[in-house]
Amino acid sequence: MSNQPLFTSYRMGDLDLPNRIVMAPLTRMRAHPHDHVPTTLQAEYYAQRASAGLIIAEATAINPEGFGWADTPGLWTKEQVRGWRRVTDAVHAAGGRIIAQLWHTGAISHPELLDGAQPVSASNVDPGQISVTPTGRKPTVTPRPLTKQEIQVTVADFARAARNAMQAGFDGVQILANYLYLISQFLNAATNLRNDEYGGSLENRSRFLFEVVEAVLGEVNAQQMGVKISPMHEGSAFQANDETLPITEYAIQKLSSYNLSHLLLMGNTTDFTGTPLEKLTDDGMFHHFRPLYKGTLIANVKMDRDRANRLIAEGLADLVAFGRPYIANPDLVQRFAENAPLAEVDWETVYGSGPHGYSDYPTYQSSEHNPRS
Numbered sequence: 001m002s003n004q005p006l007f008t009s010y011r012m013g014d015l016d017l018p019n020r021i022v023m024a025p026l027t028r029m030r031a032h033p034h035d036h037v038p039t040t041l042q043a044e045y046y047a048q049r050a051s052a053g054l055i056i057a058e059a060t061a062i063n064p065e066g067f068g069w070a071d072t073p074g075l076w077t078k079e080q081v082r083g084w085r086r087v088t089d090a091v092h093a094a095g096g097r098i099i100a101q102l103w104h105t106g107a108i109s110h111p112e113l114l115d116g117a118q119p120v121s122a123s124n125v126d127p128g129q130i131s132v133t134p135t136g137r138k139p140t141v142t143p144r145p146l147t148k149q150e151i152q153v154t155v156a157d158f159a160r161a162a163r164n165a166m167q168a169g170f171d172g173v174q175i176l177a178n179y180l181y182l183i184s185q186f187l188n189a190a191t192n193l194r195n196d197e198y199g200g201s202l203e204n205r206s207r208f209l210f211e212v213v214e215a216v217l218g219e220v221n222a223q224q225m226g227v228k229i230s231p232m233h234e235g236s237a238f239q240a241n242d243e244t245l246p247i248t249e250y251a252i253q254k255l256s257s258y259n260l261s262h263l264l265l266m267g268n269t270t271d272f273t274g275t276p277l278e279k280l281t282d283d284g285m286f287h288h289f290r291p292l293y294k295g296t297l298i299a300n301v302k303m304d305r306d307r308a309n310r311l312i313a314e315g316l317a318d319l320v321a322f323g324r325p326y327i328a329n330p331d332l333v334q335r336f337a338e339n340a341p342l343a344e345v346d347w348e349t350v351y352g353s354g355p356h357g358y359s360d361y362p363t364y365q366s367s368e369h370n371p372r373s
Contacts, residue, residue, distance in 0.1 A: 006305065006336060006346065010053065010319060012296050013223035013261030015097055015126035016173055017053035017319070019334050020312060024300050024323035025056045025101045025174075025228075029071035029351045030358060031083075033134065036067065036074035038083035038273045043090040045359045048330035050096025053319065056088070056264070059103035059176055062161035063154070065120060068105025068113055070134045071353070075100065075161040081168045098202035099172040100165035101228070102158055102216070106182030107143035107191070119143040120150070122192040122199070122208075128236025129180055132351075136340065151208060154182075159215040162225070172261055175212060177251070179266075180238055183209050187251065189243040202250045209251060212260065218260075226262035226296075227255055230285065231277055233270050240275040245347030249292060258292045263293050264321060267301035286316040307338045331363040341365045 010017045027067050046055060061067040061074045073081045084100070091098045107121035111132035121127075121143035129140045146154065162173045177183040185191040186208040192199050198207050216225055231248040233240035255263060267285045272278045280288055286299055299308075299317035308320035323334055327350060328343040335342060349357020 004305075004336070005146040005309050006320065010296075011055075012054065012319065013172060013226075014221075015054070015261075017049070017097065019053040019333060020319045021053050021308075021336065021354060022298055022300075022319050022321035023049050023055040023326045023332075024243075024321035025058050025176075026070060026321055026323055026327065027058050027072060027351075028131075028358060029069070030353060031071055033071045035063065035077070035079055036072065037077075037079050038073045038087050040086060041355060041359060042073075042083075043087045044355075045330075046067065046087050046098060047090035047094045047096070048333070048359060049326055050094035051331065051333040052326075053099040055091060055096055056174055056321065057084075057098055057100050057170070060084075060161070060165075061103050061105070062203055063104070063157040063189065065114065065117075066104030066106070066154070066157070068109030068119070068181075069132045075102070075164045075168070076157070081164050084165070084168035084170070092169070097171045097251040099174055099226070100161075100168070100170045101160050101174045102165070102177050103176045104154065104158070104182040106185045107140060108180050110138060110141065112138070120146050121182065122146070123194055124192065125191045125237055126337040127180060127185065127191055127238060129177050129234070129238070145194065148196065148198075151211075155208070155211045155215045158212045159219050162216040163219040164219055166224075172226070173216065173264075174226045174264065175209075175216060175229055177209055177212075177227050177229040177279050179232060183212065184232070184238070188238060189247070190237045190241060200347075202247050205247060206251050206254070210254065213255070216260070222259050223261050226260050226264060226298075228266070229255070230266040230289075231280065232266075233268070233272055233277055237271075238279045240272070242247055242276055245276055245280075248253050249289075252289055253292050261296055262296040262319070264298040265293075266301055267299065269301055271316060277285050283311070283316065291366055292315050294321060305339075328361045335364055338364070 301319040
């Protein structure tokens with residue numbers, strides 16, 4: 001175990017991590033459906049995984065307008081803060097560290113999730129994706145553009161959510177600035193058609209991101225805040241274009257100047273062949289961006305123990321985040337240490353309610369006589 005880079009300690013921001021294994025944020029749809037308050041079941045689930053060097057909690061909406069996925073939690077009410085406090089207390093009691101991920105879904109939301117209201121975005125471009133509503137998965141609709149005043153309110157709501165996260169006992173926060181959601185909708189030239197100071201140039205399209213970063217820095221210090229960002233190729237409006245890589249390079253280089261806690265960089269989740277991102281396939285993502293970001297870099301997507309150890313040993317990442325392996329393996333750290341087999345995910349129960357397929361996966365010791373293992 002001591003010979004594995006994954007099992008060396010690391011100082012990330014103001015946190016001392018006992019290992020470099022990070023639990024990636026995973027949407028699991030176990031919050032209360034009506035008030036978006038985290039449950040005692042979620043507290044149990046996260047505490048089971050507290051041996052991770054760091055837990056990044058599931059994406060959490062910053063305001064009602066940003067809510068856009070059924071049965072996911074929020075961070076805008078006192079009740080939600082109290083619910084998250086149960087979670088963070090449980091993780092800390094088990095010896096772990098946990099940060100909140102701040103989320104605004106923008107155009108990925110749906111009128112069913114917004115009391116019939118139209119989702120908001122940078123511009124009125126349907127992203128051509130899927131919304132997860134209480135009555136099932138449905139195509140996204142055309143959003144309405146945020147006014148400049150509404151942008152400022154949204155920026156302030158990110159800051160309030162960060163303040164609420166710290167009051168809830170989190171050890172820090174992460175801004176979700178990639179994948180399909182609102183900040184990405186501003187960064188993406190295909191979904192941002194604005195002709196004001198939030199559209200057009202790289203600087204203008206990234207303005208919203210950096211207003212959010214600076215507003216959150218008004219509530220937490222830089223050593224408690226990170227950002228998740230990476231170039232994506234997801235089809236429809238989020239198909240990679242000639243602007244995808246330049247805007248991400250611009251944003252990551254500028255983020256490097258803030259002395260943040262970390263940057264979480266996802267590898268390719270889809271096939272980049274024949275796209276402007278082709279050279280970023282597999283380790284290419286980390287080879288490309290490691291020189292552009294001077295702080296702590298967390299690598300994510302399609303990670304196993306051997307690849308993670310190699311990325312750290314080669315200096316391409318400081319920490320490695322595991323998503324799917326953490327669903328079925330609450331004791332992933334121990335399994336990696338002992339080179340034990342990993343349990344398989346029951347995909348039928350990943351999204352749903354109740355403990356089955358959530359908090360009832362056995363640990364390695366107890367699984368020896370369990371036919372499910």
